Amino acid sequence: MEEEEEEEEASAPKMPKAADKGSSVLSERDRLREKNFSIDVDSLEPLDDSAAPDNWKEIVSKLQEYRYENAATVDDFHAFLVGLQSDGVSTPHFTALVACILSVQCRDEVALRAMQTLKDRSPGGDVNVDFIYEAPLDDIEDCVRQCNFYKTKAKHIKECGRLIKERYRSQVPSDANSLKELPGVGPKIAYLVQSVSFGQQDSGIVVDTHAHRVANRLKWCNTKHAEQTRKALEGWVPVDLRIPLPLLLIGLGQNICVTRSPKCGECPISSLCPSAGKISSPS
Structure with a gap:
């Protein structure tokens, strides 16, 4: 597959309230929100402690809270x-x-x-x-x-x-x-x-340009390509997070951690991100 080009960024859509569920996609999205963004992160252990970031549990927990309330087109x-x-x-x-x-x-x-x-x-x-x-x-x-x-x-x-x-x-x-x-x-x-x-939880981690960008800004890896990022994440990410984590990262990348001029002031993990406030805006 060829490398993906960066997409134009969309504003963050809010999750619909229960009364707004008018389509099967919205209903399915709400069900998946409960499944993917309500994981007990504290009960999980990394595949390799030495490869896992020190504060990954806190970051994932905060991302879950944010993504539970804020939809993205990936959902x-x-x-x-x-x-x-x-x-x-x-x-x-x-x-x-x-x-x-x-x-x-x-x-x-x-x-x-x-x-x-x-x-x-x-x-x-x-x-x-x-x-x-x-x-x-x-x-x-x-x-x-x-x-x-x-x-x-x-x-x-x-x-x-x-x-x-x-x-x-x-x-x-x-x-x-x-x-x-x-x-x-x-x-x-x-x-x-x-x-x-197919619902295979132990599959490889899905990494697109958004997940690649966010993971690198968090200093979870130092990679040039999405495939390198995937391999780095698979070295430590618990199996139970292999499906939810891409949704967390991609959603943040679509809504907040955009390519140019990221909205660090609105980011739920800005206090934990080593790149917060350091990404240059285009001239």
Whole structure:
């Protein structure tokens, strides 16, 4: 997978109150909020004490408090992937894979809109292996045109449909190595599908540009690329945090710890962050 470009930053949306739950995605997002942002961090131990930051438990606890009350677009995308398991689609893991490929170098909300267009074009709203296998490439391109690099992504999606139908009998492989052999699927997408769609908690940690940026600003690592950050985090992050931690870091990166002019004055962990107030604003 190619390196992701930095995305434009969105303002921090608040979590909807119970009365605002008007869609399955919002309801799923609220359920996942309870699951992922209410972990007893004090009961967890790092895989390697020598590699873990001294104050990681305090930082994660404060991030949980913040993210419990403040949504980010990553939450909607995560909820969409999880919700596919109960949405009646015939091949939920494949639909998740398609969405993940579209999300590369693309805002979450744009990728979700492209998925909705694909659903509107598919029989019964089911973006399954057979639909992609049979659909002309031009039609797929037209559906995902709003995404960055849509021609390349459409080609990858079409080829994934062919390989999964012919090589895997329409079943998406659940192991990361097989996933990474599919076109358009790098480590981040493989671990995203494995951890969120298949629910494998011991999967690799999902690290995008936001998680990479936040982890480096916290001095949890000193790395140049997201894949290096993933390996550094996997050296100490407890298994029970492998799915929630990316949501915490990515959400903070989308809302507060943005690329340029981070909002350190609004950050829930600014008092614990060695980079607080030290990131130069663009001239």
